[in-house]
Amino acid sequence: MNSAIYDKEPDQELIRLVAAGDEAAFARLVDRYQRAVFSTIRRYMGSSTDVEDLAQDVFASVWQNARRFEGRSRFSTWLYRIVVNRCLKHRRKHRIAVESLDEPSEEAPVPEQLAVEFKPRLEQERKSRIVNQAISELPERQRLALILTRFEGKSYLEAREIMGVSLSAIESLILRAKENLAKRLEPLRARGAV
Amino acid sequence: MPHIKKSKLSALADGALSPIESERVRGHLDICGRCRNQAERLSKVAEFLSLANTDEPTIPPFFLARVRQRIRSRKKQSLLHGRWLPRALIPAGSIALFLIAVAGGGYLGTRAFMQRNNSATASESQAASYLGADVLGDYPTGSMGDVLDNLLSARGGR
Numbered sequence: 408m409n410s411a412i413y414d415k416e417p418d419q420e421l422i423r424l425v426a427a428g429d430e431a432a433f434a435r436l437v438d439r440y441q442r443a444v445f446s447t448i449r450r451y452m453g454s455s456t457d458v459e460d461l462a463q464d465v466f467a468s469v470w471q472n473a474r475r476f477e478g479r480s481r482f483s484t485w486l487y488r489i490v491v492n493r494c495l496k497h498r499r500k501h502r503i504a505v506e507s508l509d510e511p512s513e514e515a516p517v518p519e520q521l522a523v524e525f526k527p528r529l530e531q532e533r534k535s536r537i538v539n540q541a542i543s544e545l546p547e548r549q550r551l552a553l554i555l556t557r558f559e560g561k562s563y564l565e566a567r568e569i570m571g572v573s574l575s576a577i578e579s580l581i582l583r584a585k586e587n588l589a590k591r592l593e594p595l596r597a598r599g600a601v
Numbered sequence: 602m603p604h605i606k607k608s609k610l611s612a613l614a615d616g617a618l619s620p621i622e623s624e625r626v627r628g629h630l631d632i633c634g635r636c637r638n639q640a641e642r643l644s645k646v647a648e649f650l651s652l653a654n655t656d657e658p659t660i661p662p663f664f665l666a667r668v669r670q671r672i673r674s675r676k677k678q679s680l681l682h683g684r685w686l687p688r689a690l691i692p693a694g695s696i697a698l699f700l701i702a703v704a705g706g707g708y709l710g711t712r713a714f715m716q717r718n719n720s721a722t723a724s725e726s727q728a729a730s731y732l733g734a735d736v737l738g739d740y741p742t743g744s745m746g747d748v749l750d751n752l753l754s755a756r757g758g759r
Contacts, residue, residue: 445658578608585646
């Protein structure tokens, strides 16, 4: 089999094989979803967390709980629910604090010539860091709703299923996330920082 | 005409409303300056979000192998410290203790009963032979038992 054929296999079929102990099917599921899982964990937990460790934990749980997947929701919804639960558990256990925007972390000085050459890119990275920081400071549920819908391409309906809340709650969480971001970033834009 | 809820304006900016609802909200925005301002403010947040890092994550080499390793180590752990063990041991231990107590109590009780029975029979036999009586019958004529019996019945007769 080649990868094109793998891609056509529906998730539901793969997870059914995984439940029966098929390691090849498990490898295909990991291959299909590892980027999404890494990306969500990194956005949700921040770069300071051991993203790989959490991602391993997520896929180990998929293997162990495959039999419990009943097919009532999409596999990706079920997987994201595991990701979210693992992240929340990790956060509670380690009580991760977010850095404040007002106290930027120290950076190594950049040599002058390099700074000129890469100025646009450095500027872009700086702005990106500020926005990422503002997102990481959002309350947990607002941040999660925003990440799922804005960066992971989930619809409001899927985000509702993953988070186990109503559609109006998702709409409200996203609205509040946007308002908080605007409150945080608009003064920085006025100063030309973003 | 009532204003549109802000959450609906936000959903419109994300393309999350149904076509019919989108049409309705857009129609309202054409005639309502207040809602239009709010919608514009919310759409500016999208500009901030477009600055956020969208780099693809790097998957470390041998990631799948490490996941498999973790699954194996979890299996070992669950065998050693599995939740089933204490759950099974507590009721099994209670039942075993109960059975031991019942069996032990029964054995000791039977033994004590037998001993008591034996000693009662022996002392009765001893007394009967001293009195010259058959344990189950009347005292023979002229025996100590017969004399004693006669004396007691004579006193009782008075």
